[in-house]
Amino acid sequence: MAQGEPEAEILLNTIESQTLAVIDRLNRAILMLVTGQPTVSGYSAMVGTLRPSFDQIAQYAPRWGDLIPDAPHIRAELAYLLSQRGPLDRLQTPHLWAALGLDQESVRQIYQSRYGDLPSSERTRPTAAAAPKTEPPSLPWIDASLFQSLQNELQPIYLPSGKALFRQGDPGDSLYLISNGRVKVVVGEGETAKTVAEFGQNALVGEMSLLSGGNRSASVYAIRDSELFRLPKASFERLVEHHPRLMLEVAKVISTRLENATSGKPRADQALSLAVIPAGDGADLGAFCDQLVESLRTHFDCAHLSRAHLDSALGEGIVDAPLGTLRESRLISWLAVQSELYPCLVYSADPTLTEWTKRCIRQADRVLVVGEGRGTPDLNPIERALFEGDSFHPEIRKELVLLHQGGQAPQHTQRWLAHRQVADYHHLDPHNRAHFDRYARFLVGRPLGLVLSGGSVRGFAHIGVLRALREAGIPVDIIGGTSAGSLIGAQAAMGWDDVRMEQENKALFKNVRRLIDLTLPVTSFAAGKGFSSLLKQIFGDHLIEDLWIKYFCVSADLTAAQLRIHRTGLIRRYVRASSAIPAALPPVLDDGHLLVDGGLMNNLPVLPMVEIIKSGTVIAVDVSNPFYTADGAYNYGDPENGDSLPFGKVLRGRVLSRTLVTPSLVGILLRCLEIGTINMESVQIPKVDLYIRPPVDDIGSGDVSSMDKLIQLGYETAHQQLKGWKGRPPA
Structure with missing residues (x-):
């Protein structure tokens, strides 16, 4: 040879x-x-x-x-x-x-x-070159010549991680199509710079300049090494001159993208590149990646790439090939092919900071930092390079994944978070497929978020909705709630199923009088000790960040005049804040701020949920307090005309069985809380994929004896709506 x-x-x-x-x-x-x-x-x-x-x-x-x-x-x-x-x-x-x-x-x-001799130009005269047999896809309106012209006009570009594709204010003279990689869109510069979007494989960037020709309204930077195709405006205009329909079809694509961008529901990623590295003492990354890949395959084709996989495919030691060698070129080419074959790639790093580990991180859209929940939270050398070094792009998305053997309840998550600046964190039982399915939905941008409104006792209807979801096989990935919704939501996030919730809450609220500890009404009518004691009995000292299912609740910050979203801290403390009806219960003092019932600002926290899950599915359950729509329903008199409602009149009305219709004090307080949410309905409800409103209007806000009825109404309403729901997300 x-x-x-x-x-x-x-x-x-x-x-x-x-x-x-x-x-x-x-x-x-x-x-x-x-x-x-x-x-x-x-x-x-x-x-x-x-x-x-x-x-x-x-x-x-x-x-x-x-x-x-x-x-x-x-x-x-x-x-x-x-x-x-x-x-x-x-x-x-x-x-x-x-x-x-x-x-x-x-x-x-x-x-x-x-x-023998090489062919020469003298012996082989040029002839008309045949068009490459690219076998273009068949479209009704596009012929081979247009397809070939587009192939010739699209210019390949390689954009290293951290480099700018274009900057705000630059002339808008072209559009770009991302073939492989990921970019971020940034508005402003320096301290005012803000990342407003990220785009990955198969996305268009800068497309508006194709039509407007104006200056760039934002800057675009590569988050990781990226390959793009550039179509100059001049090339596009030349193509349109010979193929006028091209303008119409491209305008349709751009219009659809604009509609999606303004709908408030960004689309899920169509491609994903993940690097998996060890956290702390590490974990069994191979087993973790294999299970994660199986769950990701529910959404699209996915492959697991590790040192062992590449050794088998390309020969032992291929990942250690020196830079610039034929073996390294073969490795690069093979990895590029995999990115075309599979929309999703999971790169499993070595347990140490090898060249393969570095390559895994450079290839990734996001890095999953995986450790054992009971392990040591100190940074290992790989993590120090990722979190503290300058070898990798600082804005690459990083997520912490803690594995809990035998389904042991998560603990001490804060110790891990203190050492790592991550975008998100998740708890998984490594032997529970449902946990991996849940995490996969987050990774592909399709989690299901359940929003539970406040509504006092009517909040028990949420238990029935959870039962209907369970029976329908619809898993909940994140729960957010206000007031009563924060209580039921936290119980579900702890892992309580609807059966346990019903049993526990019946026992807990059997003696509701112990919750009403009246006091001198300086700050509130009730001291709140009874309710706080109840919450401690339910949640103990558990923290929000230690919950299996992701959870948040909201409160109204009277000091800062803003909505507070609680995603970390003592569960009982922030459920208490979210449920602190002004005047009925004292505010929660939190770092000098007064926190009261979240219903004051958002009784159905859909917007916070959408902000967290982005392109996921949102189910909202509304059990807010009903109220008369016209003052004519009341007959206790008009204070403006000198009428009053003295105790004697109320007593006589009861004794003489007269019909005396009055707004209750609690009803007025609850309605004050909900007015803000009513005004937000036009903004929030369109962002909901399924809106469930059980018919609980005839049940009083303090009628604990109606718990069974409330649960049943919630179940029946949700069961009926889920049967015909076409927006059901994939499991």
Whole structure:
């Protein structure tokens, strides 16, 4: 076997894979531009299923040329292999000629000594080059010439992590399609800079400039190494001149994107790249990744890439290949192909800070830092490089995942969070598939959030809704609530099912009188000790961050005049704050701020939920307090005319069985809380995917004896609505 022949055969396979990957990325970019989707019916990715033609290899030589090592024997052998498939000629295939280095004397001599003279431009005259057989997807209005023109006009761009694609104020002279990677959109500069959006694979960026030509309204930076295609405005206008319908189709895509952006419900990611590294003493990353991949496959194709997987596919030690070598080029090309084959890749890092670990982090949209919940929370060397070093982009999204063996209740999460600045954290039982399914929904942007309103005793209807959700097989991934909703929501987040909730709450609220500890009405009518004692009995010293299911509750900050969203801290403390009806219960003093019932500002906290889960599904349950719609329903007199409602009149009305209709003190207080939410309904309800309002209006706000009826009404209403619900998210 001639020197360089084995390497050349391996290299040719790599070149073929790289060429197909480039063609596939280009096809998908064109489809994104003209349809808004990276694929259409009847189109299957070419990667891994076809062999590229000689014309295609020659056309895209600039994209794979850097794979060829500076070794004359390998170049000569590769030239011979390619010459068996098409003519090598300086004029007909200039890119291929240059990539092979056929002008180098050393390469020509080796080739001639083995196979004779190279073809020359004098002996092989150029002819009209046939269009590459890219097998474009079939669309009713796009012909092969337009598809080929788009392929020729789209310019590939490589954008390293941290680099700017364009800056705010730059001329808007082109649009970009993200083939692979992730970028962030930033408005403002310096201390005023704010990240307003992130975009990943198959997204359009800067598309408005294609129509307006105005200056950029924001800056765009790469969060990780990214590959994009650029379409200059001049190129687009030239294409539209010959294909007028192109403008209409692209305008449709841009219009749809604008509608999605203004709907308040951003779309979930269509591609995902995750790096999994150890936290603290580490965990079994292989088993974790295998289970996570299985759950992610519910949403799209996903592959697990680890040192062991790559050793098996490409040969032992491939991940340790030195920079700039043929083996490293093969590794890079193979990884690029995987990103085309699979919308989701999970990179499992080594337990130490190796080159493979670094590559995993650089390839990722987000990094999952996985540790044992009962382990040591100190940073390990990999984490120090990630959180404290400058080797990686500081804004790459990082999430903490703590595993709890045997389903042991999470504890001491704050110790882990104190050492790590992460965007989010999750608790998983490593042997519970439902936990991995839940986390997968968060990762792909499709969690289900349940919002529970306040409503005093009517809040027990939430238990019935939870029962209906359980029976329908609809898992809840995050719960948010106000007042009574915060109480029931926290119980569900602790892991109580609806059966236990019903039993426990019946026992807890059997003697409701113990909760009414009247006091001198300086701050409130009740001292609140009874209610606080009840909450401690339920929640003990458990913290919100230690809950299995993610949870938040809201309170109204009287000091700062704003809504407070509580996602960490003592559960009982913030449920107490969320339920502190002004004048009825004293405010909770929190770091010098007075916190009262969240219903004062948002009795149905849909907006906070949407802000947390972004593109997920929201179910809202509203059991807010009813009230008469007109003053004519009351007959106790008009104070403006000198009428009054003395105790004697009330007593006589009762004794003489007269019909005396009056607003109750508690009813007035509750309605004061809900007025703000009523005014927010026009903003919040359109953001809800399923709105459930059990018919509980005829049940008094303090009627604890109606708990069974409330639970049943909640169940029946939710059960009926869930039966025909078309917006049900995937499990």
